[in-house]
Amino acid sequence: MASTSVDLLIAGAGPTGLGAAKRAQEQKANFVLVDKAAEAGGLASTAKTDQGFLFDVGGHVIFSHYAYFDDVIHEALPNESDWFTHERVSYVKSRGKWVPYPYQNNISVIPIEDQSKAIDGLIDAAVTRAQTPHIKPKTFDEWIVRQMGEGIADIFMRPYNYKVWAVPTTHMQCNWLGERVAAPNPKLVIQNVLHKRTAGNWGPNATFKFPARDGTGGIWKAVAKTVSPNYLRFGEENGIISIDAKGKTVSLKSGETIKYKKFISTMPIDYTLSITKNVDGIDGAKKAANDGLVYSSTHVVGVGYRGVPPPDIKGMCWLYFPENDCPFYRCTVFSLYSPYNVPGESHKTKTIQMSDNSKPVTDKSERPGPYWSLMFEISESHMKPVNHDTIIQDTIKGAVATGMSRGDDEVVSIYHERFDHGYPTPSLGRDDALKQILPVLDHHDILSRGRFGSWKYEVGNQDHSFMLGVEAADYALYGVPEMTLNYPDIINGKPNKERRLNREM
Numbered sequence: 001m002a003s004t005s006v007d008l009l010i011a012g013a014g015p016t017g018l019g020a021a022k023r024a025q026e027q028k029a030n031f032v033l034v035d036k037a038a039e040a041g042g043l044a045s046t047a048k049t050d051q052g053f054l055f056d057v058g059g060h061v062i063f064s065h066y067a068y069f070d071d072v073i074h075e076a077l078p079n080e081s082d083w084f085t086h087e088r089v090s091y092v093k094s095r096g097k098w099v100p101y102p103y104q105n106n107i108s109v110i111p112i113e114d115q116s117k118a119i120d121g122l123i124d125a126a127v128t129r130a131q132t133p134h135i136k137p138k139t140f141d142e143w144i145v146r147q148m149g150e151g152i153a154d155i156f157m158r159p160y161n162y163k164v165w166a167v168p169t170t171h172m173q174c175n176w177l178g179e180r181v182a183a184p185n186p187k188l189v190i191q192n193v194l195h196k197r198t199a200g201n202w203g204p205n206a207t208f209k210f211p212a213r214d215g216t217g218g219i220w221k222a223v224a225k226t227v228s229p230n231y232l233r234f235g236e237e238n239g240i241i242s243i244d245a246k247g248k249t250v251s252l253k254s255g256e257t258i259k260y261k262k263f264i265s266t267m268p269i270d271y272t273l274s275i276t277k278n279v280d281g282i283d284g285a286k287k288a289a290n291d292g293l294v295y296s297s298t299h300v301v302g303v304g305y306r307g308v309p310p311p312d313i314k315g316m317c318w319l320y321f322p323e324n325d326c327p328f329y330r331c332t333v334f335s336l337y338s339p340y341n342v343p344g345e346s347h348k349t350k351t352i353q354m355s356d357n358s359k360p361v362t363d364k365s366e367r368p369g370p371y372w373s374l375m376f377e378i379s380e381s382h383m384k385p386v387n388h389d390t391i392i393q394d395t396i397k398g399a400v401a402t403g404m405s406r407g408d409d410e411v412v413s414i415y416h417e418r419f420d421h422g423y424p425t426p427s428l429g430r431d432d433a434l435k436q437i438l439p440v441l442d443h444h445d446i447l448s449r450g451r452f453g454s455w456k457y458e459v460g461n462q463d464h465s466f467m468l469g470v471e472a473a474d475y476a477l478y479g480v481p482e483m484t485l486n487y488p489d490i491i492n493g494k495p496n497k498e499r500r501l502n503r504e505m
């Protein structure tokens with residue numbers, strides 16, 4: 001069977017693997033990237049339904065902390081026409097009202113009994129902080145109560161975060177939040193309540209860019225095109241099925257082996273550990289992963305509708321849902337991001353069902369648009385199971401219950417996919433587990449990096465992931481310390497101006 005030998009092997013062509021490949025190419029390294037998927041993107045990919053609706057893997061918006069990342073994205077999609085710019089408009093559906101995000105600053109909108117509970121809690125929390133300035137909360141739940149009080153914890157933070165993370169906030173740590181999240185100012189909140197004002201925190205210039213064509217996945221396909229195809233190998237047969245750490249060789253599904261000097265893996269670290277042999281300390285690392293690493297799965301349900309969105313949600317980008325009237329924690333009005341996220345108006349489709357599924361479809365013929373779409377995210381874990389048989393209808397029903405669609409909206413396209421590794425949970429045991437696992441692999445020149453490669457949610461967005469890859473390449477090639485992996489707080493707090501020098505090998 002064929003055998004290849006490289007200096008640097010990269011597993012995965014999601015943002016992390018592409019970051020590593022981009023940097024390795026820039027440095028003229030001898031490398032190859034393999035991905036078992038058919039194309040680049042990983043969790044930042046975009047699917048297209050038979051009816052022509054696009055759906056990302058849940059709401060993806062780029063928040064960049066790095067000029068290097070901006071440069072690469074600009075190189076891949078350089079034209080103004082490649083992007084649409086939107087103002088961030090985001091609300092929480094709470095107690096039947098749309099509360100501008102962030103919730104804690106905008107409680108003037110909620111019923112008076114809840115305002116009263118929230119204000120009581122905010123005052124208690126401010127007093128506690130003043131009396132015990134040196135106490136550091138240990139769990140996310142303690143952090144919430146210390147920052148916002150029991151009222152907002154009960155009304156919003158606990159139920160919402162349970163829906164997102166699929167574990168109670170008492171099971172999560174709070175180091176991942178860093179020092180940067182300020183407690184709400186009780187005086188300001190009370191003033192806002194008395195004057196019936198909302199604070200709307202994004203500010204006047206809070207905008208984001210979204211690719212005009214091909215969704216978020218279009219960005220990563222375009223980035224992949226800036227890497228020579230000679231370095232990239234896609235397809236199931238390129239899936240890595242075993243790693244011999246001492247022999248520095250991986251085996252692919254095709255039977256081929258690749259020998260490497262350094263290996264950057266962006267595969268989930270639990271999978272990497274399960275297929276790695278000949279590693280000192282592997283049993284301890286596996287136990288640490290088993291005991292300390294937690295993740296949740298993400299269901300993405302996409303729904304294409306004929307007609308136009310309800311007037312109430314006009315201009316809204318993404319919405320949060322803490323309550324039990326729907327299974328999803330977030331909904332994105334995906335058709336707002338780009339007209340190309342839905343089929344053109346003249347495209348004809350059949351109605352699959354009405355939004356209110358108890359209503360009959362009266363016209364079964366193929367008819368034109370216009371079209372609009374919603375994309376929903378639902379979390380799943382062993383603590384928060386999801387009924388896979390009913391999830392689609394539960395979601396479509398929830399959309400009506402929450403006012404995201406109307407009962408007589410015509411559903412013309414349905415997408416559903418379950419992503420097993422969706423969110424890397426900042427669990428209580430995570431940091432200790434990572435401290436044990438990563439060095440065991442590093443010691444054998446296996447650098448496990450990325451959203452699930454290094455399992456740090458706080459540096460798990462696209463910009464972070466990409467730079468985890470870039471920095472891993474610099475570490476592999478030159479031993480340069482990795483900032484994003486080791487100092488998430490500094491990265492998330494720093495101004496966006498880091499560029500990299502081009503160094504020849």
Ligand SMILES: Cc1cc2nc3c(=O)[nH]c(=O)nc-3n(C[C@H](O)[C@H](O)[C@H](O)COP(=O)(O)OP(=O)(O)OC[C@H]3O[C@@H](n4cnc5c(N)ncnc54)[C@H](O)[C@@H]3O)c2cc1C
Nearest residue numbers: 012014015016036042043044058060061240450451461462
């Ligand atoms: C629901 C959701 C919402 C998100 N929202 C945002 C957002 O708003 N903004 C933002 O910036 N980011 C967001 N992200 C994060 C973004 O998707 C990640 O940053 C990014 O995809 C992680 O990149 P990665 O390369 O580390 O991992 P992945 O994207 O998971 O890529 C890993 C790659 O490894 C490949 N692979 C796996 N196993 C093997 C194997 N055995 N052999 C070969 N190849 C293999 C996979 O096919 C995949 O391509 C979100 C993610 C999710 C799930």
